[in-house]
Amino acid sequence: MRLARRLGIKLAAGLVMIWLVASGTFFLVRLMPGNPVTVAYENDLMHGMNPNQAKAATALLYGFVPRQPLPVQYGRYLWQLAHFNLGRSISYEGVPVSHIVAAAAPWTVIMVLSGILVSFLIGVSAGVLAAIRRSTKFGDLLSVSGSLLHGIPQFVIAILLAYAFTTIWAIFPFGAPYDVTIAPGWNLPFIWSLITHAFLPVVAYALSSYGGWLLTMKSSVISVLGDDFILAAELxxxxxxxxxxxxxxxxxxxxxxxxxxxIGFMFGGSIFIEEIYDYPGLGYSLLESIGKRDYPLMTGTFLIITTAVIFANILADLLYGVIDPRVRRI
Amino acid sequence: MTAHLTAAEQRTRPAGVAVSDLTVAFPAGGRELPAVSHVSLDLTPGKITGLVGESGSGKSTLALALMNAVPKPGLVTSGSVHIDGIGNVLSLTGSGLRRVRGPGIGYVFQASQNSLNPLKTVGKQLLDLGRSHGEKNLRGLLRRARELIEDMGLDAVRVLSSYQHELSGGMRQRVGIVFALLLNAQVLVLDEPTTALDMLSQASVLEIIKRVHRDLGLTTLVISHDLGVVGELADRTVVMYAGRVVEEGETQGILRDPRHPYTRGLLAAMPRITGDLELARALPGRPPDLLTIPRAGCVFRERCPLAMPVCADSEPPDTLSGGRRFACFAAAGSAGATSAGHAETEAAS
Known part of the structure; x- marks a missing residue:
C-alpha cells in the first residue's frame, strides 16, 4: 500500500517531467533558426500545393497546424502526444516517428543496459579490490586505470576500439547490428553474428563508465571500512x-x-557510439535526424530518450528504498 | 558448542583477566610512540573494574588490546593478556581469535557509536552472530536474545524487527549489551557505556550493567572518562594517564583518599550536586598526545603541583600501600610506603 502510493507519486512526478521536456522540445522547434514548420510549409507551397493542401500536409507531418496561434498549436501537440502520436518523419517520407523510434529503441536499450551491467560488475569488483589493496602497487594500478579510462571521452574510446579491432587487427566485424547475409531468426549463426557485432559497442560503453564505478566503489568501501559497525562486527x-x-x-x-x-549519461553517449559503429539505435536516429533536418523525428527521439532516463531514475529511486531501510518513509 | 560448555563450567567461578607489561605502540616518523606503556593490570573475577582517564590516555587502546584488536598501524610490542579458560589472547590469530570474540569476551561500544549494520534488523544481526559462532540451535538463540532484551526493559518483538535508526541512544546501548552477552561471554568490556546518553538513560543503563554483571557472574571492565560513572559502578578503579596506570585500588578508597596528584586533580574537577560550581577546578594544562608525552621521567610532571626535581629524571615506580597502587614520587614519600619496583613484579605477586 505504502509502496503503491510512493510509486504513484513518483510516476506523477515523472509525467510532469516528461510534460516539461515535451514543452521544451515543442518551443525549441518553434524557436529554431529557420523555423522548420514554416520551412516545410513553404517547401510544400513551392512544390505546387495550394495553401490549404500545404497546411494539411504540414499538419500531417507535425501533428499541429501552423499559422494557428502558438497556444492552440501547443495544445494540439500535447493532445497528439497524449495519444502517443509523435508526428511523421520527413526523411523517411511520412513514416510515423513512433514506428521509427520503436524499431530503434531495442538496439540502444540492449546495448546501454549490457554496457552498464558489464561495467558495473567489473568496475565494482575492481573498486572493492582497489579499496582493500589500496596500499599496494596492484591497488594503485587499479585506481590509475580507473582515473585514466574515466578521463577519456566516450567517442575517443569507441573510435580507438573500432580502429584497433576492425581495421588494424580485424577480429571483429564493423558496422550494422548483424551480418545481412544471414537470415534473422533463432539460429546459432545469426545469434553469433549479433553478439560479435555488439561486442565492441558494448565494450566501448563499459570502458567509458568502468572508471566511474571503480573510483566511487573504492572510496565508498574505504569509508564503510572505517565505520563503527564494521569494527563492531569484527569484535x-x-x-x-x-x-x-x-x-x-x-x-x-x-x-x-x-x-x-x-543511464542518462549512457543514452547520451549512444549518439557517438552508434554513429561510430553504424548501429541503428536511438542515438543514430537522433544524429541522422539532425543531419537531415528531420525535426519531428528529432523531437520524438529526444522525447523517448528523456522518458527512458526519467523512468530509469524512478526505478533506481524505488530500488533504493528497497535496499536502504532508512529512506523508507511512511 | 564447546564455547558454551566452558562458559557453563565457568559460571561457577568467573574468569579473571591478567594484563601484564602491555605496550601498544603506533609508528610515526620512524619512531614507535607508545599509546599504552608497560601496563600491568588484573581484572578481579566477578568484580567490576573501572578504567578512568582523559581522552588520549590510552584507555580505549587498552580495551581493544584485550580483544587483540589494536587498530592498524598500532602494534602490541610487549606483554600479554591472559584470560582464564582462554589463555593469552594476544597469541591468538585468525579463526582462533575470532572464536574468542563474542563467546569469550563481549565488547560493548561507546553509546554514541553506531555498532549495528544499518541495513539489517537487530534480529537478523543476532542470527548472523549466532551462525558465525556455529550455533545450531537458532531458535534457542533467539529465545535467549528475547529474554535478554526483556530483561533490559525493552519490547523484544519490536526491538528484534527494528533497524538501528529506529532505536534511541539508550535502546541502542542496551541492544549493544545484548549482542555482547548473547553468546554467554564471561568477560564484558564496556567502552564509554553512557557517554552521549541523557541523564535518565544513563541511570538506567548503569542499573542494567550492574544487574547483568551480578546475575550472570561476569568479570566486567567499564571504561569511562567520567569518575562519577566509575564511582557508581566499579568495585575497583584504575586511573590511566598518558598510557600508564598511575593509580589503582578499591573505588571507595580512591574516591575518599586519592594518592596520585592526577587522581586528585580529576576528583577536584568534578562538579558536585551540592556546593558551588566554582568549587570544581579544572586540571591545569592539557593531556599530552602521543607526540608530546615526555620521553623521560614522570609523564604527569608538567601538570603536577607536586613535581620535584627527581620527577624529570626517572619514571616513578609503582608504590603499594594498603591494597592501593600508585606511581608517584611525592605521594610515595608522604605515604612512606614500600616501593614495589616495577609493574611486572607487582603483577606477578
Whole structure:
C-alpha cells in the first residue's frame, strides 16, 4: 500500500517531467533558426500545393497546424502526444516517428543496459579490490586505470576500439547490428553474428563508465571500512564472509544514485557510439535526424530518450528504498 | 558448542583477566610512540573494574588490546593478556581469535557509536552472530536474545524487527549489551557505556550493567572518562594517564583518599550536586598526545603541583600501600610506603 502510493507519486512526478521536456522540445522547434514548420510549409507551397493542401500536409507531418496561434498549436501537440502520436518523419517520407523510434529503441536499450551491467560488475569488483589493496602497487594500478579510462571521452574510446579491432587487427566485424547475409531468426549463426557485432559497442560503453564505478566503489568501501559497525562486527567475531557482505551492501548504496545518473549519461553517449559503429539505435536516429533536418523525428527521439532516463531514475529511486531501510518513509 | 560448555563450567567461578607489561605502540616518523606503556593490570573475577582517564590516555587502546584488536598501524610490542579458560589472547590469530570474540569476551561500544549494520534488523544481526559462532540451535538463540532484551526493559518483538535508526541512544546501548552477552561471554568490556546518553538513560543503563554483571557472574571492565560513572559502578578503579596506570585500588578508597596528584586533580574537577560550581577546578594544562608525552621521567610532571626535581629524571615506580597502587614520587614519600619496583613484579605477586 505504502509502496503503491510512493510509486504513484513518483510516476506523477515523472509525467510532469516528461510534460516539461515535451514543452521544451515543442518551443525549441518553434524557436529554431529557420523555423522548420514554416520551412516545410513553404517547401510544400513551392512544390505546387495550394495553401490549404500545404497546411494539411504540414499538419500531417507535425501533428499541429501552423499559422494557428502558438497556444492552440501547443495544445494540439500535447493532445497528439497524449495519444502517443509523435508526428511523421520527413526523411523517411511520412513514416510515423513512433514506428521509427520503436524499431530503434531495442538496439540502444540492449546495448546501454549490457554496457552498464558489464561495467558495473567489473568496475565494482575492481573498486572493492582497489579499496582493500589500496596500499599496494596492484591497488594503485587499479585506481590509475580507473582515473585514466574515466578521463577519456566516450567517442575517443569507441573510435580507438573500432580502429584497433576492425581495421588494424580485424577480429571483429564493423558496422550494422548483424551480418545481412544471414537470415534473422533463432539460429546459432545469426545469434553469433549479433553478439560479435555488439561486442565492441558494448565494450566501448563499459570502458567509458568502468572508471566511474571503480573510483566511487573504492572510496565508498574505504569509508564503510572505517565505520563503527564494521569494527563492531569484527569484535563480535562475525565470520569474514558475513563482514564482507555487510561492507558490500553498505558500500553499494551510493552507487545506486550514480546508476540512475549513468543511464542518462549512457543514452547520451549512444549518439557517438552508434554513429561510430553504424548501429541503428536511438542515438543514430537522433544524429541522422539532425543531419537531415528531420525535426519531428528529432523531437520524438529526444522525447523517448528523456522518458527512458526519467523512468530509469524512478526505478533506481524505488530500488533504493528497497535496499536502504532508512529512506523508507511512511 | 564447546564455547558454551566452558562458559557453563565457568559460571561457577568467573574468569579473571591478567594484563601484564602491555605496550601498544603506533609508528610515526620512524619512531614507535607508545599509546599504552608497560601496563600491568588484573581484572578481579566477578568484580567490576573501572578504567578512568582523559581522552588520549590510552584507555580505549587498552580495551581493544584485550580483544587483540589494536587498530592498524598500532602494534602490541610487549606483554600479554591472559584470560582464564582462554589463555593469552594476544597469541591468538585468525579463526582462533575470532572464536574468542563474542563467546569469550563481549565488547560493548561507546553509546554514541553506531555498532549495528544499518541495513539489517537487530534480529537478523543476532542470527548472523549466532551462525558465525556455529550455533545450531537458532531458535534457542533467539529465545535467549528475547529474554535478554526483556530483561533490559525493552519490547523484544519490536526491538528484534527494528533497524538501528529506529532505536534511541539508550535502546541502542542496551541492544549493544545484548549482542555482547548473547553468546554467554564471561568477560564484558564496556567502552564509554553512557557517554552521549541523557541523564535518565544513563541511570538506567548503569542499573542494567550492574544487574547483568551480578546475575550472570561476569568479570566486567567499564571504561569511562567520567569518575562519577566509575564511582557508581566499579568495585575497583584504575586511573590511566598518558598510557600508564598511575593509580589503582578499591573505588571507595580512591574516591575518599586519592594518592596520585592526577587522581586528585580529576576528583577536584568534578562538579558536585551540592556546593558551588566554582568549587570544581579544572586540571591545569592539557593531556599530552602521543607526540608530546615526555620521553623521560614522570609523564604527569608538567601538570603536577607536586613535581620535584627527581620527577624529570626517572619514571616513578609503582608504590603499594594498603591494597592501593600508585606511581608517584611525592605521594610515595608522604605515604612512606614500600616501593614495589616495577609493574611486572607487582603483577606477578
Amino acid at each position: 563480535r567475531g562475525l565470520r569474514p564472509l558475513t563482514v564482507a557482505r555487510y561492507i558490500a551492501r553498505n558500500a553499494m548504496l551510493p552507487l545506486f544514485t550514480i546508476l540512475a545518473l549513468s
